[in-house]
Amino acid sequence: MDGARYGGIDGDNNDDGSSSSGPQRPPCVLLVPFKDGLQGAPFPMNTLTVRVECHTTTAFVSMEGTWRNPTGEKTDVILILPTTHETSLTSVVIQMGARVVETMVVPLDEAQTYATEQNNLPFERYHPDTFRLPIKGLAKNEEIRVSVNYFEKLEFHEGSYHVVIPLAIPFGVLTGPPEQSLKVFVHINCATPYCKWGSSSHPLITRHQSEGRIELESDNSQAWNLTDFRLSYTICTDEILASLLLEPAIPDTIQSYDPRGTFALFVSPPVVSSVSAYFGRSVVFIVDKSGSMSGEPMEAAKNALVFGLDRLAATDHFTIIAFDNSFVYYKPDLERATQENIEAAKQWVRTIHAGGLTDIMTPLSDAIQKLETALGVPYVFLITDGAVRDERLICQWVKEHGGPVRVMTFGIGPYCNAFFLKMLAEIGRGFSDVALPSNKIYKQITQLLAMAETPILTDVKIGITGLHGCEVYPFPIPDLFCGAPLVISGKFEGVFPPAVTLVGTLPGGSPFERVVPANRSPFIPVNKVFVKQRLDLLTAQAWLTSSEEIRREVVELSCSESVPCAHTTMVAYEVNPKAKEARRNKQGGPGKRAAIGGAAALAVGGVVVLGASAMHFGDIGATISNIGSGLSDGLGGVSDVFASAGGTLLNGLEGAGSAVIDGAEFLGSNIATAVEAVGDGIQDVAEGCCTLCSDAAGCCSGIGDGCGDGCSDLAEIVKSAAAWVGDLLFDQ
Numbered sequence: 001m002d003g004a005r006y007g008g009i010d011g012d013n014n015d016d017g018s019s020s021s022g023p024q025r026p027p028c029v030l031l032v033p034f035k036d037g038l039q040g041a042p043f044p045m046n047t048l049t050v051r052v053e054c055h056t057t058t059a060f061v062s063m064e065g066t067w068r069n070p071t072g073e074k075t076d077v078i079l080i081l082p083t084t085h086e087t088s089l090t091s092v093v094i095q096m097g098a099r100v101v102e103t104m105v106v107p108l109d110e111a112q113t114y115a116t117e118q119n120n121l122p123f124e125r126y127h128p129d130t131f132r133l134p135i136k137g138l139a140k141n142e143e144i145r146v147s148v149n150y151f152e153k154l155e156f157h158e159g160s161y162h163v164v165i166p167l168a169i170p171f172g173v174l175t176g177p178p179e180q181s182l183k184v185f186v187h188i189n190c191a192t193p194y195c196k197w198g199s200s201s202h203p204l205i206t207r208h209q210s211e212g213r214i215e216l217e218s219d220n221s222q223a224w225n226l227t228d229f230r231l232s233y234t235i236c237t238d239e240i241l242a243s244l245l246l247e248p249a250i251p252d253t254i255q256s257y258d259p260r261g262t263f264a265l266f267v268s269p270p271v272v273s274s275v276s277a278y279f280g281r282s283v284v285f286i287v288d289k290s291g292s293m294s295g296e297p298m299e300a301a302k303n304a305l306v307f308g309l310d311r312l313a314a315t316d317h318f319t320i321i322a323f324d325n326s327f328v329y330y331k332p333d334l335e336r337a338t339q340e341n342i343e344a345a346k347q348w349v350r351t352i353h354a355g356g357l358t359d360i361m362t363p364l365s366d367a368i369q370k371l372e373t374a375l376g377v378p379y380v381f382l383i384t385d386g387a388v389r390d391e392r393l394i395c396q397w398v399k400e401h402g403g404p405v406r407v408m409t410f411g412i413g414p415y416c417n418a419f420f421l422k423m424l425a426e427i428g429r430g431f432s433d434v435a436l437p438s439n440k441i442y443k444q445i446t447q448l449l450a451m452a453e454t455p456i457l458t459d460v461k462i463g464i465t466g467l468h469g470c471e472v473y474p475f476p477i478p479d480l481f482c483g484a485p486l487v488i489s490g491k492f493e494g495v496f497p498p499a500v501t502l503v504g505t506l507p508g509g510s511p512f513e514r515v516v517p518a519n520r521s522p523f524i525p526v527n528k529v530f531v532k533q534r535l536d537l538l539t540a541q542a543w544l545t546s547s548e549e550i551r552r553e554v555v556e557l558s559c560s561e562s563v564p565c566a567h568t569t570m571v572a573y574e575v576n577p578k579a580k581e582a583r584r585n586k587q588g589g590p591g592k593r594a595a596i597g598g599a600a601a602l603a604v605g606g607v608v609v610l611g612a613s614a615m616h617f618g619d620i621g622a623t624i625s626n627i628g629s630g631l632s633d634g635l636g637g638v639s640d641v642f643a644s645a646g647g648t649l650l651n652g653l654e655g656a657g658s659a660v661i662d663g664a665e666f667l668g669s670n671i672a673t674a675v676e677a678v679g680d681g682i683q684d685v686a687e688g689c690c691t692l693c694s695d696a697a698g699c700c701s702g703i704g705d706g707c708g709d710g711c712s713d714l715a716e717i718v719k720s721a722a723a724w725v726g727d728l729l730f731d732q
Contacts, residue, residue, distance in 0.1 A: 027169065030075050031045075059152055076138070086153045103573075179224045191266060199231045200230050240457060245266070258491065269483075282317045287352070290356050297413065320349065323358075325359050351377065358384070358388055361388070361393065379406045409430065456480055459505045462488060463501035466494070497514060571607050
């Protein structure tokens with residue numbers, strides 16, 4: 001155990017944030033001592049209780065564990081929790097005798113002041129697989145109680161929702177037998193009586209079952225394995241099944257800044273085996289092959305393309321575009337997905353090599369125009385790791401010219417703009433995902449491809465009558481696929497009608513219409529289930545429109561619901577109980593967050609700033625410079641965790657990083673312009689040579705090779721310039 005290091009909290013880090021020593025993702029929630037720059041063995045865990053509320057597509061998880069400091073001396077420790085890109089941590093409470101540490105979600109500018117006040121480096125460094133919270137001064141032999149709350153979207157594949165809780169507790173960490181020290185409670189709220197469940201990892205017993213709800217708990221009469229807890233449940237139906245849940249308006253603003261009512265329409269697909277008619281598809285795969293995709297990202301993307309080709313149906317049509325600052329087609333026209341054509345395409349994919357800059361608009365617009373007259377339902381799958389200057393223009397162009405084309409987007413690494421890709425997919429009635437760690441790229445791309453494999457209801461709309469003010473997310477509404485249940489949610493004013501009408505188009509062109517009655521559930525918190533979807537889409541809209549009003553709405557929603565987003569982050573602080581109670585009484589109740597600056601008002605000592613959001617706005621400078629995506633399983637070391645003044649968490653080099661980006665962006669812009677001019681000149685020379693030379697093809701080939709070498713050299717100049725700007729800033 002002494003040799004294991006978890007969550008990037010030890011070892012030297014490379015410039016891209018990766019660890020040269022290969023830290024591990026923690027196997028479960030752990031409490032790890034840290035002293036003199038070294039990590040110790042995890043503290044013994046006495047008990048752990050896990051409660052899971054599954055609300056159709058989302059799991060809300062609460063963990064409560066107890067540990068004791070066995071070192072016999074006062075010790076600094078780190079709480080580490082394994083997470084995924086779908087995890088939204090909402091609260092952590094740590095009790096150590098009379099001391100209490102809590103968390104709060106605050107705006108980024110407020111978090112920046114906490115770091116600045118301590119004269120430490122700014123804060124933001126996100127770790128894709130691990131949440132980390134430092135705790136100073138745990139007394140010898142003292143017991144520590146930790147409560148963690150988070151929620152995450154459930155994986156859906158092969159017709160089932162899958163719940164995975166990390167419980168692979170290392171040998172020797174748990175002080176008692178697992179069946180005595182561990183307890184798990186799972187409640188499945190599926191809004192329908194057609195539900196079956198099963199667990200492949202742990203023995204469970206059913207405590208209660210009623211229409212739409214199943215209550216399970218761990219069977220402590222049987223032996224337990226210390227492995228991840230896995231449970232799946234299926235909504236069994238051979239037809240499209242829809243359920244509508246309401247949460248009424250809140251009569252005052254004490255509990256929420258937004259008192260409007262909330263609705264959520266869950267549309268479940270039938271199991272694939274019961275589907276007899278299918279839509280044909282026309283698919284254009286667009287894959288980024290710019291220089292920054294070199295190495296593992298490029299190989300993972302190519303392997304995922306092969307997977308996507310293998311999943312095409314015989315009735316589908318397809319082609320492939322590989323792009324950098326130019327693009328090349330596998331075939332200029334879409335061709336039938338015969339086995340022979342698929343094998344030829346797979347061979348072509350394996351010849352793709354990374355190199356060049358990034359231009360998304362040209363291949364995307366060309367693909368959409370090509371799909372205007374295509375057979376079946378038209379789809380674009382865009383895979384990129386870059387950010388580009390004309391992202392808003394791209395979104396606007398797709399909004400005006402995209403027509404019936406569905407757009408699916410996948411981002412790789414920290415330099416792509418996740419909100420551009422999300423907005424592009426929303427406009428195109430598609431789905432979007434982003435992978436940060438390199439070992440997740442293939443899995444997540446293939447999940448997105450499999451999700452969109454079998455559309456069964458297109459042109460989806462809902463009819464809601466009698467409401468004057470209603471927001472719907474997402475809008476426009478995506479298609480329903482066998483691999484992806486559909487969740488349509490929104491906020492409303494007034495009295496919601498007793499039912500809504502769900503309409504769409506079935507395979508073969510026949511219309512679909514279903515009246516869905518509205519219900520209320522005492523178990524499903526509709527507003528909380530839908531808040532993450534709303535936050536992401538509002539953030540994307542604020543980015544697209546550059547709207548300060550929408551950005552403020554995002555910040556207020558994020559802080560009020562305690563869900564971090566791109567404009568907020570989570571902070572931790574030791575509580576002053578008297579100040580907290582006084583603030584609560586002044587606010588009139590516990591439901592509303594403290595005002596801006598509230599963390600400082602409640603804190604005893606310093607405020608620790610924690611990176612808690614995976615979504616990001618991209619890095620144009622790094623993209624222009626063709627800097628590799630720097631994907632790893634560890635972004636940040638323990639040298640960033642404890643600060644000498646007040647325990648502030650050092651979470652990155654945001655100020656210096658911004659300056660480096662600005663410098664690279666400026667230099668990159670001018671060099672990119674020069675490259676374009678040189679390219680135009682070389683093209684003119686090539687055309688002249690083609691007229692004069694008897695061996696025109698060989699001449700142009702030589703000039704093309706020279707141009708390619710020049711572009712590569714210029715890209716290296718930009719990268720070096722960015723590094724030079726960074727060195728200059730650090731020297732100052």
